[in-house]
Amino acid sequence: MRLAAPPSSDARDVLRALRAAVFGAGPAVALGGAGLPDEVPPGTAVVVTTSGSTGVPKSVALSRNALLASAFATSARIGEGAWLLAVPATYVAGVQVLVRALAAEREPGVLAGSFRPDAFAAAALGLVSHENGARVPTYTSLVPAQLQRLLDAAEEDPQVAEALRSFERILIGGQALPPATRERAAGLGARVVRTYGSTETSGGCVYDGVPLDGVEVAIVDGEVRLTGPTLADGYLGEPARTAEAFPMDAARVRWYRTGDAGELTDGVLRVTGRLDNVIVSGGVNVSLDRVEAVVRGIPGLETAVVVPVEDATWGQGSAVVAVGAGQADALLRRVRDAVGLEVGRPARPSRVVLVEEMPVLSSGKPDRALLRRRLAAGAA
Structure with missing residues (x-):
């Protein structure tokens, strides 16, 4: 299968490329990488180049099946509706916002330019719509620093506060969410869901500590491991690295080694830190x-x-x-x-x-x- 980068990192260009790669005949989309091969394994939809946990770049190959499995599992957990893209389209979190919107057969809202609370509020409230007399649920994905800025702005700007409350769910990933920030969001009426995952798992696959349908979590020697249909195929052109990160257990189940330390209590995951520095x-x-x-x-x-x-x-x-x-x-x-x-x-x-x-x-x-x-x- 051919691999091609979109004309630019602009969200609209990435959206068009994803529509063809995930829901059409391709080519696969290269995001964030340079010097990648022209051909990739069949079934590959997106290759996201990321710094990973070590700071060393790696190109993660994601199949259309993995991306769609993640999108459908998300809608099964939190519902389906309209999505607002407020994170970079070239990161896996942005890719999944666009894929979820396409899977729901809805054009996503896109926050253009640098992130500003007033622009976010305008885009969020502009996304509100009704069908058959019922309001269409809206969703977005943010990192904690964005949520913090919005909460600070909401203290002075009622439109920002209204925008935060307008979402059925706000997914928060990319890093740990300080408890105080979550409490502020809840006090404002914002419905926040903490997500855990990585590019290698097609983005967040554990919501508020509970794995999405089809995803399993195990703790092996103190390390969090994940398995399920959302796993990446591996690292492009790096079989040894792929084998190390995605080992097969005795039952021939393929897992992803996250490098995170964690604990499982009554089926709920708590990540306690990194195993590396x-x-x-x-x-x-x-x-x-x-x-x-x-x-x-x-x-x-x-x-x-x-x-x-x-x-x-x-x-x-x-x-x-x-x-x-x-x-x-x-x-x-x-x-x-x-x-x-x-x-x-x-x-x-x-x-x-x-x-x-x-x-x-x-x-x-x-x-x-x-x-x-x-x-x-x-x-x-």
């Missing part, structure tokens, strides 16, 4: 190993440790812990400048904490778990 900040995967390498290149911070912390806006962030005395604010400016330049703006630590002595394990390595607990408690 990667955080998701504002929907962007950030390797703390890369951040730490940059920080340790700054004079005076050669032995600093970078640890993850909760962030009310971005879900997760990082803090630099270093031995010494001085002005932490001045150090923070240097750290953020260096990390922003070398790794990217989403990777910039939110604070620098200076300590008299670095806690260490018996091996002599920094006790990162202890540092995380101390920071969570408000002290290092």
